[in-house]
Amino acid sequence: MAYSEKVMDHFTNPRNVGEIPDASGIGEVGNPKCGDIMRMYIKVEDDKIVDVKFKTFGCGAAIATSSMATELIKGKTLEEALKLTNKAVMEALDGLPPVKVHCSVLAEQAIKAAISDYYKRQGLDPKLFVSTACDCHEGHEHCSCESCKI
Amino acid sequence: MKTIYVDNAATTSVSKSVLDAMIPFYKELFGNPSSLYSIGTDAKRAVDQARVDVASCLGADTNEIFFTSGGSESDNWAIKGVMHELIKKGKKHIITSKFEHHAVLHTLESLEKEGFEVTYLDVHENGIVKPEELEKAIREDTGLVTIMYANNEIGTIQPISEIGKICKSHGVLFHTDAVQAIGHIKIDVKKENIDLLSLSAHKFHGPKGVGALYVRRGVKLLNLIDGGAQEFGHRAGTENVAGIVGLSVAMKEASSNLEGKNKRITAMRDRIINEFLKIDRSILNGDQIHRLPGNVNICFRGIEGESLLLMLNGKGICASSGSACTSGSLDPSHVLLAIGLAHEVAHGSLRISLGDENTEEEVDYIIKVLPEIIARLRDMSPLWDKIVKEEGMAEN
Numbered sequence: 001m002a003y004s005e006k007v008m009d010h011f012t013n014p015r016n017v018g019e020i021p022d023a024s025g026i027g028e029v030g031n032p033k034c035g036d037i038m039r040m041y042i043k044v045e046d047d048k049i050v051d052v053k054f055k056t057f058g059c060g061a062a063i064a065t066s067s068m069a070t071e072l073i074k075g076k077t078l079e080e081a082l083k084l085t086n087k088a089v090m091e092a093l094d095g096l097p098p099v100k101v102h103c104s105v106l107a108e109q110a111i112k113a114a115i116s117d118y119y120k121r122q123g124l125d126p127k128l129f130v131s132t133a134c135d136c137h138e139g140h141e142h143c144s145c146e147s148c149k150i
Numbered sequence: 151m152k153t154i155y156v157d158n159a160a161t162t163s164v165s166k167s168v169l170d171a172m173i174p175f176y177k178e179l180f181g182n183p184s185s186l187y188s189i190g191t192d193a194k195r196a197v198d199q200a201r202v203d204v205a206s207c208l209g210a211d212t213n214e215i216f217f218t219s220g221g222s223e224s225d226n227w228a229i230k231g232v233m234h235e236l237i238k239k240g241k242k243h244i245i246t247s248k249f250e251h252h253a254v255l256h257t258l259e260s261l262e263k264e265g266f267e268v269t270y271l272d273v274h275e276n277g278i279v280k281p282e283e284l285e286k287a288i289r290e291d292t293g294l295v296t297i298m299y300a301n302n303e304i305g306t307i308q309p310i311s312e313i314g315k316i317c318k319s320h321g322v323l324f325h326t327d328a329v330q331a332i333g334h335i336k337i338d339v340k341k342e343n344i345d346l347l348s349l350s351a352h353k354f355h356g357p358k359g360v361g362a363l364y365v366r367r368g369v370k371l372l373n374l375i376d377g378g379a380q381e382f383g384h385r386a387g388t389e390n391v392a393g394i395v396g397l398s399v400a401m402k403e404a405s406s407n408l409e410g411k412n413k414r415i416t417a418m419r420d421r422i423i424n425e426f427l428k429i430d431r432s433i434l435n436g437d438q439i440h441r442l443p444g445n446v447n448i449c450f451r452g453i454e455g456e457s458l459l460l461m462l463n464g465k466g467i468c469a470s471s472g473s474a475c476t477s478g479s480l481d482p483s484h485v486l487l488a489i490g491l492a493h494e495v496a497h498g499s500l501r502i503s504l505g506d507e508n509t510e511e512e513v514d515y516i517i518k519v520l521p522e523i524i525a526r527l528r529d530m531s532p533l534w535d536k537i538v539k540e541e542g543m544a545e546n
């Protein structure tokens with residue numbers, strides 16, 4: 001468990017844990033069978049993420065990446081938030097052990113899922129805005145992203 | 151912060167008396183036991199004495215004990231050595247259980263690739279092999295049964311004497327991986343009809359990287375490590391003299407006052423189990439009675455083991471888990487799956503393994519801290535939300 005200090009900080013004191021009762025969008029990714037589920041709640045006003053909360057079942061890295069991802073998108077426009085990559089989450093945490101890279105992919109996917117849900121609730125087709133491709137090269141069933149499912 | 155070490159099934163500290171006994175063999179008595187001058191013959195004498203002591207702890211004869219580099223080597227040697235000998239007589243079948251240590255399971259996988267056939271016995275919900283199922287699995291070409299004495303994760307103790315009897319009556323050799331049992335259970339290889347037994351020093355306050363294999367006289371096995379004439383010509387390599395001395399001293403110490411120590415450790419274990427089971431939706435893994443004195447293994451639903459361990463570590467508590475994240479693979483422990491747990495439940499396992507150095511105060515602290523950590527993790531777990539929604543709130 002060679003985690004960076006940043007990871008340990010976000011694990012020990014996770015930011016934005018909880019739920020948003022009147023969320024504008026909720027996204028959930030992961031699979032209990034694999035040992036991680038992330039659920040993200042966003043509150044959107046004027047295309048801006050004014051609040052974000054998460055709940056995560058998973059390892060230290062899953063909790064830390066969820067926490068970091070919420071920090072990185074809070075206050076951002078939807079367009080900006082959609083540009084957040086798993087790499088950016090990892091870098092912000094000063095890196096992750098190789099076996100934990102999929103946790104950062106899950107965090108990226110959780111945000112995208114929440115934003116997709118928001119668009120759906122607006123009566124819009126999320127596919128027009130959200131790409132589901134991920135650059136996870138692990139290609140294993142552990143990752144819940146669309147490209148890994150194939 | 152004080153460290154509370156409750157991972158004694160992973161390894162143990164080297165006791166002071168063991169270390170004191172070892173040091174001379176790194177210093178003035180550094181000689182090679184095969185040499186003829188006195189610092190060599192002194193080392194040789196120490197190895198010989200260690201062999202006598204280890205043999206007597208097991209009820210074996212001195213020339214039935216072979217020192218190795220640890221539990222993994224002993225398991226590899228016993229299984230490969232016996233089968234590569236027995237194949238000459240057309241015996242190519244081995245019986246084992248689904249929840250052996252990887253030192254056994256991966257050895258068997260490698261033999262399967264060579265064409266040997268293996269039957270993996272069910273260990274059922276309680277984590278115990280059924281002797282009648284074992285007897286049924288014996289075939290004309292069965293050469294070896296290998297069943298662990300006690301499981302390293304859930305601590306369940308197997309019906310070794312019964313298995314020994316069955317094997318003897320069918321003329322099949324019986325190996326047991328007793329790495330977790332030695333130092334906790336009194337073993338007598340003759341009474342229990344054990345033909346081969348693996349042990350490892352670091353599980354009972356000896357040093358790492360040294361172990362032994364007991365081989366009953368008359369059992370033929372091929373060498374695993376060829377070279378010099380050490381270990382009666384059966385296991386080459388200049389002896390790990392200090393390690394061997396450490397092993398024997400640790401084993402003698404572990405065997406003395408076993409009952410007294412076990413009584414105290416069992417009481418602490420049961421206190422932890424009883425307290426942990428008061429936590430909503432917690433499950434004890436493995437039989438409650440046929441269980442190593444120091445083993446607690448419990449699943450807490452809705453949480454994941456690695457994050458639990460990290461939080462415990464934050465409180466100074468060193469424990470272990472069978473979650474996928476801690477095993478470095480995608481699946482949770484094969485042991486927990488073998489006793490029928492669902493993946494998502496197995497991910498939330500915690501193993502606490504107590505030893506004679508643990509105290510009641512440490513147990514008090516663990517009992518106090520753990521429920522708070524579980525509550526905190528469940529509070530942020532979407533899986534827990536779902537479980538509560540589907541199954542309802544706890545009754546109390």
Ligand SMILES: Cc1ncc(COP(=O)(O)O)c(C=O)c1O
Pocket residue numbers: 159160219220221222223225251253298300301302327329330350351359360361
């Ligand atoms: C049941 C069992 N067998 C074998 C081993 C391997 O022993 P060693 O670490 O000495 O190779 C262990 C230790 O992890 C064990 O618990």
